[in-house]
Amino acid sequence: MRANTHTTARPSRQARSSRPAGPNRKAGRRHPLATIALIAIGLGLTGGAYAAFNTSTASAAPTVASQESVDQGKKLFQANCATCHGLNATGTSNGPSLIGVGAAAVDFQVGTGRMPMAMQGPQAPEKPVQFTEADIKALSAYVASLAPGPGIPDASLLDGKGNAANGGELFRVNCAMCHNVAGAGGALTEGKYAPPLKGVSAQHIYEAMVTGPQNMPVFNDLNISPSDKRDIITYLKYIEKNQSPGGFELGSLGPVAEGLFLWIFGVGAVIALTVWITAKSN
Incomplete structure (x- = not known):
């Protein structure tokens, strides 16, 4: 005898496709622009945090200068500094970018004569200043106008x-x-x-x-x-x-200079005194 088998009738494909979606499915669907919105929010928060961090670490407010001073500084920069730092101060193979270094960096480098450099070397030495005080302020104002950076201290x-x-x-x-x-x-x-x-x-x-x-x-x-x-x-x-x-103080160079001084002059004096006493006795 053949065993009785019971089969459950399945709804047709057309019936399944026409069935309305339940409430859980509607709630779980994500808008196609949701990912883009999340990325935009993340980038905005990251940029805001970075800007706040830079503001908190700045040592001085950006130097406020007149447009005339900025224009004069730009002319001086293009005539004296662009060869190494580029026409727009973005840097070249001979000099770094100055975007964001601020007025303080220009005032120090130019105000101590380190810039412009006379020749490439391991380090820019201090030398006589080549610009007037007004020109240094104009150069500082121009570089400070390119991007925020440390300003002249109060x-x-x-x-x-x-x-x-x-x-x-x-x-x-x-x-x-x-x-x-x-x-x-x-x-x-x-x-x-x-x-x-x-x-x-x-x-x-x-x-x-x-x-x-x-x-x-x-x-x-x-x-x-x-x-x-x-x-x-x-x-x-x-x-x-x-x-x-x-x-x-021997140039304040510490124990090495003091020890060398003692060895050369102290021991030398003892040797000279010994020779003198010996010669005197003879």
Whole structure:
């Protein structure tokens, strides 16, 4: 006998396709533009956070200058700087881009005579300034107009009336490994060097900290606050004005110079005295 089999009738394909979608299916559907919208929101939030971070780390407000000063700076730039940095300051194989370096970088480099460079080398040396103060301000205004960057520091941060003790501690922790504890400078690798800081203006010291010229790292306001930068400047100006309590400081180069001085002159004097006594007795 053949066993009875029961089959369940299935709805036709046409019936299934004409069946209205349930509420769960409607709720789970995603609009085709949803992914694009999420990407746009993510990019907007990322850009906003980046802009806020850059604003928080800026050391000074961008320098506000007249359009006349900017135009004059552009002419000076194209005549004296475009060969290395490009007509639009975007950089070439001979010089970096200046977009975003701010007025502080231009004021430091040009104001100390490091720029324009006389020749390519491991480091731009300090030399006599080739521009007037008005021209330097115009160049700074032009570069600052290209993109936001560190501005010229406020005079209140350069008065040298901060905490010299705190500034000395900060300098020893962050700067002394290159510039020496007394700011006397020192040699680095591959022909580079950290310059001495005696005789450097407070404005240029501050600008160097916020722009990081040559091999120097950048110390923005998250690394060293403006008041701490003021303290460092106060310390440097204090040791510049006050003589070393130990007498002849031998260039403040530390124990190597002192040991060499003692070996040459101290031991030499002992040998000379011994020879003199021996000759005298004979």
